[in-house]
Amino acid sequence: MKNQPFAVALLWVLAVVGVVAVVVGSPRRQTSKPLRIAHNGVHAPYNLRDKKGRLLFYNFRSVEPGMLYRGSGFPVNAALKVGGVLHPAPAAFADGRVFNFMRAKRIRRVVSLEPSERFYAEKGYFDFWSRRSGYDIEVVSWPVEGRLAYNRSAQGGLRAATWFIEMMRDRKRSDGAVYLHDYSGKDSVGVIAAAYEMWRNRGRANDPDLWRQVMERYLVSNTLIARDREAARLAPRNNGCAVRGAAPLWVCPPLLETTRRDLQIIAQL
Numbered sequence: 001m002k003n004q005p006f007a008v009a010l011l012w013v014l015a016v017v018g019v020v021a022v023v024v025g026s027p028r029r030q031t032s033k034p035l036r037i038a039h040n041g042v043h044a045p046y047n048l049r050d051k052k053g054r055l056l057f058y059n060f061r062s063v064e065p066g067m068l069y070r071g072s073g074f075p076v077n078a079a080l081k082v083g084g085v086l087h088p089a090p091a092a093f094a095d096g097r098v099f100n101f102m103r104a105k106r107i108r109r110v111v112s113l114e115p116s117e118r119f120y121a122e123k124g125y126f127d128f129w130s131r132r133s134g135y136d137i138e139v140v141s142w143p144v145e146g147r148l149a150y151n152r153s154a155q156g157g158l159r160a161a162t163w164f165i166e167m168m169r170d171r172k173r174s175d176g177a178v179y180l181h182d183y184s185g186k187d188s189v190g191v192i193a194a195a196y197e198m199w200r201n202r203g204r205a206n207d208p209d210l211w212r213q214v215m216e217r218y219l220v221s222n223t224l225i226a227r228d229r230e231a232a233r234l235a236p237r238n239n240g241c242a243v244r245g246a247a248p249l250w251v252c253p254p255l256l257e258t259t260r261r262d263l264q265i266i267a268q269l
Contacts, residue, residue, distance in 0.1 A: 108176025
């Protein structure tokens with residue numbers, strides 16, 4: 001019952017939010033159009049390589065075009081020598097291709113769910129290219145423990161989902177888009193994207209149809225990762241999701257299904 005305090009606190013938050021919503025309404029909900037989630041959100045390219053063929057990121061797609069995109073972080077497949085010591089660093093340090101790709105999407109904020117040591121390397125990359133180009137991309141850290149992606153704990157994906165929706169509530173298109181990523185763009189990102197899709201479309205579709213579409217978009221990671229041999233090697237598979245002897249999948253319905261009730265509650269925020 002270690003999650004009971006969080007559940008109680010969340011219910012109190014929802015009660016307060018509900019009262020406020022009745023009084024002042026939710027500008028984001030009133031002015032925004034329904035989020036179209038019948039499409040899988042995939043627009044080429046869904047992965048990106050540098051001039052040397054190194055994979056820079058993968059599993060990229062839109063959640064809400066012009067507002068929110070999701071995908072992987074930088075695979076650590078290069079090293080920089082600093083003070084005579086080799087340090088792991090994103091392959092993207094080789095050039096500005098990732099930065100230019102994000103800029104073309106009008107992304108102004110990157111939200112990293114990865115551990116702090118990977119966050120600082122990534123922040124250094126975006127800070128460097130922001131100064132060089134004059135186009136600012138902010139990097140925000142909200143670490144989620146990988147094994148807790150579907151968990152309510154303080155370091156879990158469900159807690160991160162509540163924070164993320166609060167961050168997005170008042171964000172306008174003029175503020176620029178957000179890029180949300182974890183290591184492989186599938187687990188913690190999958191939970192948060194599902195929460196966002198349910199929050200944006202609450203009351204605009206019946207619950208079974210909405211959940212079916214959310215689940216279908218969550219499972220797109222299996223297709224995109226499988227298309228790229230290097231991404232398939234890098235992304236952790238879920239060994240508990242094999243079907244009749246088939247190879248394990250990267251994400252599977254039972255994982256997200258365990259969060260369904262919590263996501264329905266979070267969608268009330």
